[in-house]
Amino acid sequence: MKTSTKMKTLVSSMFLLGLSVSSFTASAIELGGDITITSDYAFRGISQTEEAPALQGGLSLTDESGFYLSVWGSNVDFLAEGTLELDVLLGWSGSINEDWSTDVGIMRYGYPNTEIDGSNFWEVYGSLSYKDLTFGLAYSDDYYANSGDFFYIYANYSYALMDNLSLDLHVGQNEYDDSSASYLDWSVGVSTEVLGAGLSLAYVDTDIDGSYLADSRVIFSISKSF
Template sequence: MQNLGRTTLATTVVLLGLALASGKAAAAELSGDITFTSDYAFRGISQTEEAPALQGGLTLSAESGFYVSVWGSNVDFLAEGTLELDVMLGWSGAINDDWSTDVGIMRYGYPNAEIDGSNFWEIYGSLSYKDLTFGLAYSDDYYANSGNFIYLYASYSYALTDSISLDMQLGQNEYDDSSASYMDWSVGLSTEVMGAGVSLAYVDTDIDGSYLADSRVILSVSKSF
């Protein structure tokens, strides 16, 4: 799949999403969000040299639970690339009143990066029980041709009050080269202010000797539409 061009991929995913909506405008819903964050930390590692990021996404969802999404952010790493542009195709839905799931395939794209293997695919899946989620992502050729990669994580959101939640996540990053494997975690508070989502999170990893993976506090403000 890595030989597919960005244009071909985007066209294919959009057509699949429209087909899943069964051609009925009433059966599909378009939603989006825009976020400003003081640092874009992906799996605990800064993608912006610890600088702010502006991010946004659009999702077309069908009543059946299938969806297609595009998401983008500015990035700045290894002096290569200034843009991340991702495309997802998946399905999410409720199993019963307490359980839900989300599965799909995702392509991470860096259009102006020159690093070999910077664009890669992942399949992902998660299972949630109320506010507790367990998830897994897998790539057979992760970023920079680093081979097989598995990300296992658990997250939990606890309502402290009617308007404030305590959010926690723990993740394990497993590479073919076990010496590169690491753990990441975050603890934060989230709320809503004047219709916008606001979160303040402490993010850290067990990687030594890299300022991009050191502990930090990240402020994010987002608006959905």
């Protein structure tokens, strides 16, 4: 079976599974969301907005069993080739025990008004967390712009410096089918909460040379969940 066929089969299976679970636990479904204003939308270390600010927001339907269906959007700027990103996620997250938790699912990245061939793509993802340490993996059989197989391997760690102030560390390896395009991204930041709003300040960088969209920068974000 071709990889693309396997991906379509997995998408269909997870979608039907999510609908089945939700139909039996409709009374336990909760709706939540968030809105964020950020000085730059950096995705895996690369600016999606020409280093300009972004307004982002999402909505999630969550079942008490751990299944969720989410939509998320942000403005983007691909040199007049697109101004909107709209993503859909279907997954499951939950605790394994007191210290361990996991999150698995499938995601569709969509760019409704982008004319770049292959701009819309699917990705499966999974992560395993031990307390404040998370290891994750994402895979696409045909990544953005028809670039073929892609793996994203990452680790996140959040360390409480004091009450209501955390040090946030991230490192991720972007592995393309064409190994010459592969790169490393990382960030170091701090985050806190003030009057119910989340505030974060992060230094973001990659090992890509010669691209202003992937060079080092400091990004400030403010978010609110509801």
